[in-house]
Amino acid sequence: MIFVTVVINYLDRTNISIAAAALKEDLGINAIQMGYIFSAFGWTYSILQIPGGIVADKVKSRILYPVIMALWSIATLIQGMVNSFAALLGLRAGIGMFEAPSYPINNLIVTRWFPENERASAIATYTSGQFLGMALLLPVLTLIQDALGWRGLFIVSGIIGLVWAAVWYIFYRDPQNHNRIGSSELKHIEEGGGLVAMKEKNKTNKFEWNDLANAFKYRKLWGMYLGQFCLGATTIFFLTWFPTYLVEFRGLDFIKSGFYASVPYLAAFLGVLLAGFTSDFLIKKGHSSEVARKAPIITGMLLSIAIIGANYTEDTTLIIVFLSIAFFGNGLASIAWIFVSLIAPKKNIGLIGGTFNFIGGLSAVIVPIVIGYLVQDGDFSPALFFIGAMALLGLICYTFIVGKVERIVPKE
Template sequence: MGNRSQATRKRYNILTMIFVTVVINYLDRTNISIAASAIQKDLGINSIQMGYVFSAFAWTYACLQIPGGIVADKIKSRVLYTFIMAFWSIATLIQGFANSFITLIGLRASIGVFEAPSYPINNLIVTRWFPEKERASAIGIYTSGQFLGMAFLLPVLAIIQNYLGWRGLFFVSGAIGILWAGIWYYFYRDPQEHKYVSDTELEHIKSGGGLVDIKEKAEKKMDFKWSDIKQVFLYRKLWGLYIGQFCLGATIVFFLTWFPTYLVKYRGLDFLQSGFLASIPYLAAFAGVLLSGFTSDYLTRKGYSVEMSRKAPIIIGMLLSTCIIGANYTNSTFFIIFFLALAFFGNGLASIAWVFISLMAPKKLIGLTGGAFNFIGGLAGIVVPIVIGYLVEDGDFGPALFFIGGIALLGFISYTFIVGKVERIIIKE
């Protein structure tokens, strides 16, 4: 055992591990977007079919969010994350052998199955390891993994595909995830099972609202009833969060699926050049999510209301996301990337939305509420790629960008008028 009385900051080691896991999670979601043009050419897949391939991941990912939240509440994060990460990585690797539209659909759907519990697990880990006043920053940091990781990985993935082909791209991506699954199992522990976390740090976390007492939590988990699923859909406030997450997801889904194809096929950019230019909006989103998380926690520490400190960045971010429409009114590569980067920066600002699950969900249903939250958000992954596939069939991407901008506006309305006052929902027994 480590020295329990000596002050430690092990929660930041845990946060680093979540960050890396999120990077790998999104690597395996988005490598298909880099490979899309080559896959369409090699396998003879049209735009509408590609929309269904992009969407297939979300069919299972969204539908399994609520079961994923239940599983996240019941199985230790160390074991569950290792299992799902290994299997989604294996499915990613097998994509390198795909030879048909149907095979791609099946493999993308299988990745969605195994990634489904990942964000409920992330939220539970942060809820266990961080006091409330540090939680938005922690969520901002690990959420930024999806943006920073892709900002640097998109050019790398483009280079890998350039040399190894799209099949090699999947082989490399899958191998990385399998390796990290082993590392996660070896190093991760919950707070009270961690050998080297001090009593001082545990008390800091617990006194600040962190749920470090996993024995107590385990007892609560045994109280699960099927009626709990009804509970997480009863409240207007939660529906405001769910709708907002769908709208937030719509912009992210565009960037995770059609964005590289938009640059190469509809804007005529060179493939390798598009890999580097595509990283710019991801860097903007990374800056947005970090600015949002740290500013939100700073305002909380200074005594500002939860509505100001937590909700304002999301409302502003949703409004900025509507700027994606501006790309329809220019042929300049600089301004196309500018408008897309501004929109994705706004999406980054709004991406701390998970903090509301920690603050508003019924205490014994945090995992389940997180599953419902991500389920509705995941529906964007089903709807948006397919709708875009149909909208761009005639070669014009303009209507697709209007579609994305309109959904972002709906997100602004939902957080402003439906969520209302930010407060914990108490279930009456």
């Protein structure tokens, strides 16, 4: 269910990238303005990550998730009815606001439902939704837009989210409230480190400012935060400017670009699944968390630097190969959420997850605007150099700053 939710989440984040070329022409929007529209989602999404994490800790996931899902779906649908730069900017910011608690909720659910030695696989499975969903949906979305126009694309996307919000409310339960889970399974999860009863234990806890201080005073948390920002730079390029890069800079046909664009997403999907299941396999074989959890992330950031190779060829196949290697690496590194569930203080997992996604989400604010300025003369080469440099910085963060993978126990 989280996997499907993530697919819809990213559908509503990224359909703007499919619509961008037609939307720019119809509404007379230039590249710099388009950069701000791409970025608007990140403004509210990143700013509200910490409040979203706090709310995720306090409100039942069964209630909170369908409410925010319905709200961001309505904002998505209304995008198909507007005619101005300002309206699009506001609606994109609205989608970011309502999606803000989503990944802290995802992480909380996995922390409740899975023992630690299965958690990377679970995180990889739902995270893969953002890549497989777009790999399968990009060609479909281009065909929908070809048939119904960019307005129809937004309306169809919004309706899908509204339907799934109802499905979530009907079927989701936390493990201790699920009528199909037995005592032996609950025991298996809890003895393996799954926090199945965390809601009951934490429901009387009031927010304290010391909790917020805990989110910012540990070096290993800052290594995670900055690494997530760098990881996000590659992701955001593919979620925003990538279709424009193929159509306007590389001159591909719009329909054909949808099929070409799906290849790097498939590569990222394979990368995240490989990382998750390999990481858990290494843990079960007795390897340390430093090896099992960090190796996929460090390897992935290294591979992401390959995006620069696309600047040195005019061959479409080679361009897609370089971009696919880079996004495969991004997929490998996307299990970084495992560090939140393993390192954050137990009572602040939602808050730390929100902080992690807040700083990571700042990439969605900064990167689209930076790229908009870098490509305003029509040349995407500086943008790819910029993305490659961010991947290198992320590699440094995870290698030298995160340190030993162990849960933080704050002093009372």
